[in-house]
Amino acid sequence: MIEQAYRVGEAWGIAVWCQDEASPFSTSPYPGAAWRPIEQPARQPHEYLRQGTAKVLTLCHPATGEVRVKGVRSVTNAVLHTWLKAELLTILATLPAPTDLTPRTEQRPAWEHWQHGLSRKPSLSAALPPLRLILIWDNQVGHHTPDLMCWLFAHGVIPVFTPIGGSWLNMAESIQRILKRRALEGTHPQSPEEIICWLEAKACGWNQHPTPFVWGGKRHERRQRAKRRRLGGSGATATYLPGDPLVSKTQAHIIAHRNGLQYI
Template identity: 60%
Template sequence: MRNGTAKLLTLFHPASGAVRVQGVTSCRNPVLHGWLKAELCAILAARPAPPEPVSVAANRACWERWQEGLSQPITLSAALPPLRLLLVMDNLTGHKTPSFVCWLFDHGIMPLYTPLGGSWLNMTESVQRILKRRGLAGQHPTTPDAIIAALEAAAQGWNAAPTPFVWGGRRSDRRHRRRQRQHALGGSGACTRRPLPRPRPTVLQQWRSAGQVTH
């Protein structure tokens, strides 16, 4: 029986593995933006103050370098503070609300949106799956409050010994070594694990390649 929906607002720091969560029953923009602003302010308060930029042009270049190659770059504010934080989010309309984006700029936060259909690039999706399995596997909650309590408890246990996330890692190294052990076939996408034997040149072909053929 469906008695309601539980959602998990999540902020994830891949370098440390720390996660900030809050369970809610509604994820409208006022709820999401209010929670994000409070958590981001707490994160910035715990970080050291940024050094003053050398010049306005150098500071703006620091912001613009994160938009290189984007087909639809964000219009930056005219006056920008020092860049302090990068915030990766899904490409949703609510994340692009002008008032929210301007608030991010005013606090030195650069929003970066994953491509459409590329939510797997957002590591928060990965840690949410882990928390869901840890909190709900083998359980049978009957209310949204029970689901929220289980997910928040799983996040608290995760933060007791967080695991940093990095791109690549040992799995990437194994895939790279595996590709090195494969041999492409005629420039196609197919490969073999053993190189195909090549016909040995005849004595006449060897002479021709060496320019020693006489008539």
């Protein structure tokens, strides 16, 4: 059902958003690139003081790549629900007005379609508005409170929960990894406020040129390309051996010739 939401939800006129809370980020050194442009290995202190942790509330729109984040020190239901409701109201205000004239008492089939296969289905209200947004998020206790469920249903939002052990189906985790890498790799933050500032700044930068997330895209090819070019622009260089599976036979012959070897 989650895969169907990613593939056809937007085509059916239903916005699809993902929500997740990023893991706690501590005030410790974060590893980065192995080499610097000055051709010296990067170094980090082996001792540090724990000044607390920071978390990031994330809403991601896979179709456009847009991300909405807020850094916090703790994620209680009061913090999460207040932020989520405010963000969803802003998102719903930007969506086209519903054109479905079906009475509210006959909207149930459209909602029940997105509950198919769920082991834990929230009880739907008797009268439902037109379905406008699908919210994909993790199956946590704080996401099932009756007050929050009733609020979502009243505003045309249906939650689709990831199964146990299936949090990787939530594309919000993908953008969280990108933001963490851009904001924290190779740094040593001294306070949670500094972590929050860096993550929110990178999110703003990302939204200037967002990249859509495509379900079933060429993730493996991108990872292989990143491995080959990880050292680009630094003082270190990479040499591919003839046996490298990423190197074609023609390239292998050239590499072997340059290194005084014979390619067999």
